[in-house]
Amino acid sequence: MGKVVLVTGVARHLGGRFVRRILRDPEVDRVVAVDAVAPEHHLGGAEFVRADIRQPTIARLLAEHSVDTVVHMDVTGTPLGSGSRTSVKETNVIGTMQLLGACQKSPTVKRLVVKSSTNVYGSAPRDPAVFTETTPPKSLPSGGFAKDTVEVEGYVRGFARRRPDVAVCVLRFANILGPGADTPLAAYFSLPVLPTVLGYDPRLQFVHEDDVIDVLRIASHEPERGTLNSGTFNIAGDGVLLLSQCARRLGRPTVPLLMPTITWVGSALRTVGMTDFSPEQLRLLTHGRVVATNQMRETLGYRPKFSTAEAFADFARSRGPGLLPPEALAGAVDRIAALPALGGGHPPTQSAD
Numbered sequence: 001m002g003k004v005v006l007v008t009g010v011a012r013h014l015g016g017r018f019v020r021r022i023l024r025d026p027e028v029d030r031v032v033a034v035d036a037v038a039p040e041h042h043l044g045g046a047e048f049v050r051a052d053i054r055q056p057t058i059a060r061l062l063a064e065h066s067v068d069t070v071v072h073m074d075v076t077g078t079p080l081g082s083g084s085r086t087s088v089k090e091t092n093v094i095g096t097m098q099l100l101g102a103c104q105k106s107p108t109v110k111r112l113v114v115k116s117s118t119n120v121y122g123s124a125p126r127d128p129a130v131f132t133e134t135t136p137p138k139s140l141p142s143g144g145f146a147k148d149t150v151e152v153e154g155y156v157r158g159f160a161r162r163r164p165d166v167a168v169c170v171l172r173f174a175n176i177l178g179p180g181a182d183t184p185l186a187a188y189f190s191l192p193v194l195p196t197v198l199g200y201d202p203r204l205q206f207v208h209e210d211d212v213i214d215v216l217r218i219a220s221h222e223p224e225r226g227t228l229n230s231g232t233f234n235i236a237g238d239g240v241l242l243l244s245q246c247a248r249r250l251g252r253p254t255v256p257l258l259m260p261t262i263t264w265v266g267s268a269l270r271t272v273g274m275t276d277f278s279p280e281q282l283r284l285l286t287h288g289r290v291v292a293t294n295q296m297r298e299t300l301g302y303r304p305k306f307s308t309a310e311a312f313a314d315f316a317r318s319r320g321p322g323l324l325p326p327e328a329l330a331g332a333v334d335r336i337a338a339l340p341a342l343g344g345g346h347p348p349t350q351s352a353d
Helices: 013-022 057-065 085-105 144-162 184-189 209-219 243-248 257-269 279-287 294-298 308-319 326-338
Strands: 004-008 027-033 046-049 069-072 111-117 166-173 175-177 194-197 207-208 231-235 254-257
Touching: 004 057, 004 257, 013 027, 013 209, 027 057, 027 254, 057 085, 069 085, 069 184, 085 144, 111 194, 111 209, 144 166, 166 209, 175 184, 175 209, 175 308, 184 279, 184 308, 194 243, 194 257, 194 279, 207 308, 209 231, 231 294, 243 254, 243 308, 254 257, 257 279
Parallel strands: 004 027, 004 069, 027 046, 069 111, 111 166, 166 231, 175 207, 194 254
Antiparallel strands: none
């Protein structure tokens, strides 16, 4: 019999994509897809079970289906549908605690994969240029999704100590972008005008959603490179982009604001539901964040198909041209440069004196 994989968070875009992808693997016999709400997308031949991972019923599911691999994707920063920030935090933290407790009691579970985030490093003015998996953050996140991921990873480390026979893989993804991205940063980049922090131009990293699916698939299988496919790994595309470069490639004008003003603007955008301009995202758009991905290549043996710039370009194509499309802007600049200079069509010259 092949592997039995349980996947949480399947009502979201990435969760559904991963379920459909792993179903095609020959070594996988069954996939049990779990979420508290029914997904609007197709899950292929997976068995969907409507269950809330915050409830103890998740332990019964592991036992009933003899699950040997758990892929926990229900760690997220955005509510689903009409959900609230409180429900998101409960699912992230309490749901993870319940799931890990169920895995600890299950004799069949042999592999656990957890979708985490580089948000665990925070964003601070004295951060190192590049974070490795062992670099401690200069300032621990004080709230929001970043704090949730720190707590989730703490519980996962505790589980790994109690169940050393289970291969545990924590994947810290950089900001996920792609045509189907529904993250807070994707919502920010979709604004017609981008508010920025005056005097700052942070470095940003992205990972394409296709690479997210591929890495999750590698981590959920037995290793092919003599390792256990276990540990903590930064996952990001090669290279970095400045926020100003992102804005130009989107064709969206920026409005630099003082910190108190942009905090007020962020609160207003959250109130009207345009984007979740949270304090943690504000810190990212101020100080940025870059991570090293050596372990992803050397241990997992994975090289992303999309660089940071390529992932952003694919996202930008899906959002359509902004108010200042780069091609149109470049054409206008070229036309202005081609105009004859004043004074008889010759550029002004300085005298030899």
